[in-house]
Amino acid sequence: MDFAHSAKAADYIQRVGEFIRTEIEPVEPEYLRTLHAQENPYVVLPVIEELKAKARGQGLWNLFLPGTGRGAGLSNVEYAPLAELMGRSFIAPEIFNCSAPDTGNMEVLHLYGSPAQQEQWLEPLLRGEIRSVFCMTEPEVASSDATNMAATAIVKDDQIVLNGRKWFSSGIGHPNCRVAIFMGLTDPDAPRHAQHSMVLVPLDTPGVEVKRMLPVFGRHDEPFGHGEVTFTDVRLPLDAVIAGPGRGFEIAQGRLGPGRIHHCMRLIGLAEKALELGCRRATERVAFGKPLANLGGNRERIAHARIAINQARLLVLETAWKLDTVGLRGARSEVSQIKVVVPNVATQVIDMAIQLHGAAGVTDDFPLAAAYTGARALRLADGPDEVHLNLVARAELAGYLA
Known part of the structure; x- marks a missing residue:
């Protein structure tokens, strides 16, 4: 099986990654400090609009919406690693105009909206104006x-x-x-x-x-x-x-497939960031005369984290591939599988990284506490684990029940 990225995806991976490293990561800590110091933090600071303009100017804009002609024209498989890169940053999705819930709402308007609805709402959303x-x-x-x-x-x-x-x-x-x-x-x-x-x-x-x-x-x-x-x-x-009265559930089901790919791949990126921070802390911090990495089973915990992230990523990519090839109807079980697996993996990895940071891990000096709350909440968003486990079990048992 060939896991190589397409030439188009590889180009976007390089460019998005470089933009995050050189334009977003250097300013994000100060941005967050400035935002949280505001009397009213529900504001758009100038740096956000500046970065959005730069990203759009470089063609790093609306990278979702597969095959629509309105975005980058990437498949779900091609978009997944870009969402993973964005997941390493709290602000990157907005910079590239790939934020939830806008991505799902834009998909709804693209697939089901009337021409007038698209002109009034979809086009300004695609431009990042609203x-x-x-x-x-x-x-x-x-x-x-x-x-x-x-x-x-x-x-x-x-x-x-x-x-x-x-x-x-x-x-x-x-x-x-x-x-x-x-x-x-x-x-x-x-x-x-x-x-x-x-x-x-x-x-x-x-x-x-x-x-x-x-x-x-x-x-x-x-x-x-x-x-x-x-x-x-x-x-x-x-x-x-x-699309007319009575079609809400039909639209909701169409909305929730690709949207879960976006959530789950961003969470893979968040877990990768947490593991990176944890490894850095484990090798640089010393206790009882040893690096933390050599204490209390931390090597095994780091190894299990690496294995879990890689397993989760492969399941998400398989789901993306199924969405691309057979559509949501043929990928319902896989969509529910990743909805259960990825938030659980992310919370476990982030929790380990918090533990390696000690008391500092639960402060805002590091992004881990905020990462944990976001990952944990996603075990409820788009349906709790129990709903998705029931769907997976129903699909698995279908061939055995008379």
Whole structure:
């Protein structure tokens, strides 16, 4: 089996890696210190727009959206190592206009949006002029089963009327966030997966209110944040509905395949960064007359971390290859497998690196504490481990059950 990168992917890997090393990594620590010192940290500091302009000028822009003509034209397999490189940095995805949830939302608009919706929202997103948010999870119901959704999107004459409360609406704190994709119940009497709709909601629409920004392990992920948002009699024209009423689940399933490739490959990069920091600490720090690497089984822990990262990467690449060749329908089990494996591997590796750093590992002097909270939260995002394990088991047992 040939694991070599295509010539196109290899070129992007070299260029993206060089940009991160020379343009992003030197400024990121000071950027984070400056941001967190702001009275209001939900701001875009000038260095972000400067780096975005440089990246776009070098053609390192919209590297996702396979085969669309709107991005770099990379396959999922070709994009995966670029997402891994971006995962080493908290700000790199935004610099290359490859941030979640914008990538998933842009995929939705590209695949399902009307020409008018694409002109109004997709094109400014592709230019990096605005940001977006995806409003699906709700506090009152077990959102691991999306059919529990209580928020409504009811058709009344020539309007769609939205009511409900969403939370963990990631990215809504960004000052450039202009539009939400809202998912709500439209017809409870329709077939189970034809009851819901997705609606494009300008955030300045009357009835939309951000109630609070939610902490994740005490962190607010500024300037993006995770919001609790209420929608109270929000009225929009029917042409705000994406692809038409009742197609929300169909769109959601199309959105979640490639988006998980992006999350998981970024996490591989984050785990690599943590392992790198851990190895550096283990070889430079001395206790009881020995480098930490020679104490308490740390060599074995480092070896297991390397093995686990490589295994996870190969599973993600296989999943990317299946998405490219047979589509989401043929890769559902693999998508769920990586959703379970990669966040667990990343949290284990980061935890080991924190332990090697001692008390310093849980401070903001190193990026490990923030990395851990992000990786741990992703065991819940896009569905908890248990949901995905059930899907994998169902696929595995299908050939044995009568």
